[in-house]
Amino acid sequence: MTKKLSALALSLLLIATSWLVHIPVAQAFENLAIPAFRLQETTPVAPGTTYKQYQWSYEQGNTKINLLEIDLSNPYLTIDVIAGKGKVAERLNVSAMAREQGAVAAINGDFFNMRGEGAPFGPMVRSGELLSSPINHSGLYALGLSKDGRAYIDLFHFEGLVVAPDGTSFELTGLNKASFLMNPDNRNGHVDRLHLYDHNWGSLTRGQGSGIDLADTVELLIDNNLVLAVSAGAPFEFAPPLGQKILRGHGLAAQYLLNHFQVGSPISIDYKMIPDQEWQMVIGGHSLLVQAGKAVPYARELSTLDGLRARSALGISQDGQTLFVVAVEGRTEQSLGLRLGDLSRFFEHIGAWTALNLDGGGSTTMVTRQLGDWQATRLFAPEQAQERLVPNALALFVNAPQGELKGLFIQGPDLLLPGETVAYTLKAYDSYYNPVDGKTLSVQWALSDQLGELDQNKFTAQQAGVANIQVLEQSNSITATFPVIILSQQDLLEIAIKTTVEAFELGKAVPLTVQLTTKAGRTRSVEASQLQWQFENARGDLSPQGMLRIDHIDGPEALLRASYGNVSAELPIGLLMKKEPEEQYLATATVTGNIVNVRQGPGTDYDVIASIAKGTNLPLLDLKPGWAEVLINDSRSGWISREWSEQFLSTGVITGNIVNLRSGPGRDFEILTTLKKEEKVFLLKESDNWYRVITGEGNKGWMSADYVEKNILP
Template sequence: MAQHTQQVRPKGYLLIAPLLAGALVLSSSLNGGFVPRSYAATALTYQLVKQTDAIVTSGVRELSYGWVPSDAKLPTEAIHVLQVDLTNPYVKLDAMGGPKGSVTAKQSVGAMAKETGAVAGINGDVFRTGISTEAVPMGAQITSGKLLVSTEQLTGMYAFGVTNDGKPMIDQFTFTGKVTAADGTTFALTGMNKSAYMTEPNKAYSHMDALYIYTNAWTAPERPVNSSTKPTEALVVDGIVTEISVGTPIKTAIPANGYILRGHGDKTAADFIKTHLIVGEPVQSEYALQSLTNGATYAENAFQMMVSGHTLLVDQGVASAFTRNINGVSGSADRARTAVGYSQDGSTAYLVTVEENGGREGVTLKELQQILTSLGAWKAINLDGGGSTTMVSRPLGEFQIQLSHPTFYGTTQRLVTNGIGVYTTAPQGELKGITASGPRTLFVGGQASYSLKAYDTYYNPLDPMGLAAVWQLDKAIGTFNGGTLTATKPGKATLSVSSGQASDKTAIEVIGEAQISQLTVEPSSRVLRPGAVISVPVKATLSDGRQLSVPAASIKWEFRGFTGKAEGGKITVDQVQKNATAGYAIARYDGYGTVAVLAPGTEKTLEDFEKATYNVGFAGTPVETVGTTTISTGILGRENSKVLVMDYDFTNGSGKRYANAVLNDGKGISIADTPNTLTLDILGDQSSNWLRAEFTDAKGKTVYITIADKIDWSGWKNVRVDLAAGGLTGQSKLTKLYLVNQEEGQDERAVTGELAFDNLVLQYPPAQIAVPKPTIVMTVGKKDAKVDGKKVTLPGAPFNRAGTNYVPLQYIAAKLGAIYQWDNAAKKITALRGDRMLELWVGSSKMILNGKRLAATGTPILLKNNVYVPVRVITEQLGMKVEWDPKKKTITIH
């Protein structure tokens, strides 16, 4: 018996990527035990609210819903639905797969749709990933009436199909088949085009003593890899055995009119091939799918299509017990989800995705069940989720499909094994209408271009050539000029377009301050020095969970402690004020502010590789990891300069894998003194791998610091690394730049790629911004106070209102060394101290600290031209402590 070198775990145990930092992974038994957030003891509930409804083609609508929590402080999750009328004669569903029909080569849902002409689609079956298996669907796949992949012997796995008469079906299936030799001897077929796996519930090796059939849809080099079995194979062409190979795979390519029978076992399948199949004689292979529910048998052409999934979610209109353990798909955690179901009368199919991106975290499987029943699903199953979740569609009037919503990676689509495509077979009709094409969400000051699109009587696109467009906005949220909208103020409006008798309306939203929950700016450098040019990208997180990049043109900048200018997403420092301990670059969008705090310091180039004379090398772990590290020219974007290049290949490794760019034979590059920041340019490969650096400090201790949690970008990007936070102190050496392909969730990351590094710059600003830390003692009702033991007179006496102590803000801020600013028109206070910016409004409980919206314990009050604030609001938010003595009625700030 051949030795089994590695157990292959089903993809259902690997398909979800590592959760975001701070997320909680909850385990449950097969049927639960975890109470989802919408039904917890806190009485938190969710409601499904329809938000948009658009036509894709005749018989297909794309709808979006909000999964709205009863607690308004929590984000609204985004649900996306393709609603397909299965009774429409011009609509069909089909299974999409790999390039040119391959079942072992992955591609994105968008690429599948483009290749096959689908007008919409979602990702499909769960699948195994990694170097020890092929990316083959775990369940059955039928495309255009042809079985391409059989089911695996696993418990509780369900599939979605559409029969030849257009009826949807969700059921458990098993594969049944046999091969009949010319002498009449038969042998059972175990499966078609399958990777190696462990069967359930008996945990047997799938290909041991078994006979499989492989067609030309299997394009991987082995049949299959890592099966722990030695094959005996027969090539069959047009029903005739043309070649037999005992103990080794057949080298001949499988033709479209042929297949290979692969057997193992001297007394079983391999023996059948050796003993009963003869070159030149006929052989017959037949197979079908059998329902595990009612025993009915179905030929492959009984179905138009079939895509399999994971657990059953809905049965007879109610949430079902999970038919398969959901731990492997993080079923009790909030994640992106994909599902498919149909209505009670079988007339409507629902293709559903749940978004996970930015502030939207997705849902649990129990929540997904409630969403599906709310949509009207009578029966539904779970498909592959997490990073695989993808929906594409063709907007009305457009010729090309596009992402319906962000994926886990943003605009990047993960390569998957198959999907469900939506197709139209309608002929070209007459002009029915027009539609406006362009962005729906803008920022004040931003611009967007709109164009006229046309569609026919079947809602399929027509060339709009010759149609003149007239544009109008019903509300003055912007100005229109030649098809370009410039947003001038926040709000919602309807954009109308007309051409002759045809017209269309679309909703336009300009984001306003009230929608923002956090505004962030990540400067490429925090060193305050004349001549510094600093990239300052700004992002907004909205109260509904959306995370959007704010255009540079929409940001207004204010500078404190220095003078400068802002242009094109960068600020240039002109002059630094004498004795300034900090510089504050305040970014405002529609009045909402955040800050980048800069400090005087120096910068020193650590390495630009132009004159590097030391050796660089590559080291990989495990030993199967291969790659190279070189200092090269001609790299894209750095064609005329030298950069450090590392390419890597994790394909033949297993477990956690490392690719190391080793500097100076491991002796490293010397770093003087104690910098607190390293910036470097990185050419990313969008691999989602973890990028780190290895240092050796002055005491010889190894220090590891993360550069990027995941490389989620392509092209050159400047990255800032906080060395102080990573624990690097004293003179040190940079010894390695290295990549980690973690074992958990490896299916979410690339195993091959190339990175490049350039312009490593060290920053030496002060370790901490110096601020006064006085001890201030005040008494409620008295103007007399003490500052560091010295008597002072306050501009107004502290007072207590509704159990909250109020103090004069401007005076306290000045003693704490804060820069104080009063906006009389907005009744707004801005206080800058150390690395913090606090903003408050008279009469309002809202508070913004470093760009994050918070709720204050009390509202600022304006009395006799003095602003009073709750003492804990001003002091604790600016980094001080407060003590209250109720007997003496004294307030101590220190």
């Protein structure tokens, strides 16, 4: 892919990450027999696309492996990249990307630096357009699809050149890149280099971070091969407009721009990505898992990557006509996760010729459109509470025409109690697996036995047994049958009652859920109205919708009892005792010197109040030039030299438009300043849903946790 540009934009960043450092693994790869990956489910998703779920077991438990097997030769399929909210460095979660772009399936993509601008490490080509260049000599592989639909996994490189009116030239290092390390010397990839940014770059900052002095940078605004403006020592305060570029230089590159360009100067920019061919789509990844059909040792340092984690990865067949998309559920109640070596073995097991690792852990997310559904939904929960915001995703799009009705199925609970009434949903799909609106079909509902009453799609269970609900689509004579087990009292094993609180506040209603477990091991949630309820030593109310309110405690051992037949369960009722909010420290400092003095203030003129041994971890309270304030014990703090300690800070991104920074953790405290949306902050401490933060300008204060997205490192 070669491109001749009329404008250049260059910007330097600094936040370095060790994941770009190529460290060969010395240990030998175990030549173990391929383990028994057990196929649990096979379901069509789209033309030429099949979903499969496998299970793999460790001593600690089971792991679920989700696979999409895609025939790239199918004319109704398109594989492409989704770039966050639409531009490089505009992160979004995978579910939202798929929903907004209409993808049938998607998986998270490239690695990125969560403390930086959020751009992917590797290359990104969307619909034939290069959005972001690869990092040269990084050893990071990428997946590419050529215009003829063939898939490749290869190392990608970038070549670029800027030429001034007097004929002097300077190497162009990258397009739309955040801060990164250059192999083999691990130098910051923006130091003494030129970088170009175009309208596909979504951040107001360009390559910024520690190690880059803005006084040593120069930016040119370019339009139609002419320099429109020059900014030295300070970046332009806007993103590149449509049709224009910003060329950013640092150090030697900045001097080149100052010496050879001025407003009105013509400029020539050429660049290309190698392998140089017409790429339809490219998405960056990490190291190889499989090469020439065999599992291979992971070629990078494993200390931060291995272990039982959620995983995302891609593989291709030898002819490049089949794409394997794999997402492993990890660190949930249902699935442990997978080690990298076992992930390699899985790709070998399914017949991949080449496979590469994608960003995993907390980033792993896969969504697919289930048969009969109208949009893709997430297949499993992420490692953390919410989906991570990621820079890009690999997505599957379908452009098949409407086909003949192919199948029907009934959706709803298949375990009922006598007396329950459920409205079942009819779902349908055509011969191309497009969804069909069941409400538009001419269907007839029927019940094959007399265990209940059926009124169209509404079924009321009456007697214990197995009732078969049937639907006939009359035009095509397609039928669907849905067996429903109606439980007897003898079928139940236990009742489980749960609330969202451990203790109750008088007069405040909280949701209550009920789950039944049968002697056959089946479970299902039921409405509270299906059971008998009794308060003991307490008074309150439980609504049919399951909202529980406690009004009074009459004595010790207060409880709420639920019963169904001879099976019962008890929920202890305790009152909420008011207490001071607990404080949680989010930043730490680790002593790196052998014995480090702790002083009363940030400087050697202050008295020594303690000495701390190497390796000690202390809560970090504040930062000043050269010094860090740490908590020595529950009541005393002091200052240590930052030269002899390593600081670890959680980061956050402001999500509100204008957010107040206050002098204390609450809205009654004084407003010190305001923070803007997308501004990055360092999180020091959490107290009762408030964060104590330090801004990039050094301002310190408290802000509501409701208006900041906390970054959780994998």
